[in-house]
Amino acid sequence: MALGLVYFVFLPSMLTTPLAGRVARRFGPASGIVLTLGIAIAGLLALLTPNLPIVLAGMALIAIGTFLAQAITTGHVSRVAARDKAAASGIYLASYYSGGLVGSFVLGQVYDRLGWTTCVIVLVAALIAATIIARPLTAPRV
Template sequence: VFGPLSDAIGREGIMRITLLLAGGLSLALAFAPTFESLLFLRLLQGFVLGGLPAVAIAWMGDEFDKTALLSAVGLYIGANSLGGISGRIVGGGAAAIGGPSAAFLAVGAMTVVGCIIFWRLLPNSQAFTPQRFQLRQAVGDLLGHLRSPVLLAAYFLGGINFLIFINQYSYITFRLADAPYQLAASGLGLIFLTYLGGTFGSTVSGKLAGRFSPARCISAGIVILMLGTAITLADSLALIILGLTINAFGFFMAHSLASSWVGRYAQGARGSASALYLVFYYLGASIGGFWLEPFWRWTQWQGVAIGSWLLLCVTLAIGVGLWRFERRAANT
């Protein structure tokens, strides 16, 4: 919805309004009288939250040249990882003190403050060209992106990588909550500090891509994710944490470059193209548990590692395919 709409009316207003609504809904969640109303508000919040990421990379694709776009998206994804860490730590700490309502209030207040800063600092678009919104045209743009092998490859790559990365955190908590580690809930929450590896990975991704090419670095990120998964098989808690940190570095490097790849190679309607990337991205997260659960039942974490490697081999093959496309494009 937000991607095609932004192609017609502009990016800035959608980003500002949806971010403000997300913060307001988080505050409202603290006062939800029933579980049903809480679910409804969360549904609305999930909808409006899609407005910023669906449009932000398209906005950068409009405003930055191809070289600067790599670094800009890397910094944006790095900030996302910091937001994920902050939300879990602040929300978890507030929940420990005042329960779920306090967590919603704390995260909502953070979001509103961030929205005010964002509202003041976001510059007006200089390169955006609006196109008249027509449903048939919007559907045609979406289908056109899906017919593009270069974009479709990036969509599947981002979705499958996130399928593995985010659901590994779900299953590693089962492992670390059990003997011999027996980490408490507070300790398990701190595992998400390993996202800092992703902050670094996404931040340096643009510089690395400028030196070695985006597709090479996407493939390298997947290999690093496979290596980190191997390290988590160790019995040492320190090595498990190291493996998760390496995983985050590799995943976020590949993710930031795949995101910028979409903005770089979309032939018009960048908002729609970026929105489709997010559809595949979050669809992967939602079905990852179904993929990894049989492997967990089979041999627990060792099975999860095997299930992860199987799909990462697929995304590595996609990354190599993008690398070949990149080489052909450079020679023409």
């Protein structure tokens, strides 16, 4: 039961995710995603400490950053899909979950072979790659 309390790190992300629209409007989709994934990267780096409160705070930052980035991305996909929003959303979700499946397999192998620090480095590299991919995104013209 005590281990289940770790899910409380998701509480801040549940409170902040509704702000994704404001973040996207204020900064644009590209900058909003880069900013929120930067929050997640800061959280990942906190996982390298042996201090439990810092690790828990890091986990909360990861959840906040990734949930915000995912919400901004989902909203962006639905706004820019010209003709078939349902198909665009479906392709996005299939990519999202396929990436999670492959990523969890790869990270499991990295952790087993190279340890926790390398696993965190790989995750940071993946989020940096995501920020690079997001940079060309532009807000749709109204």
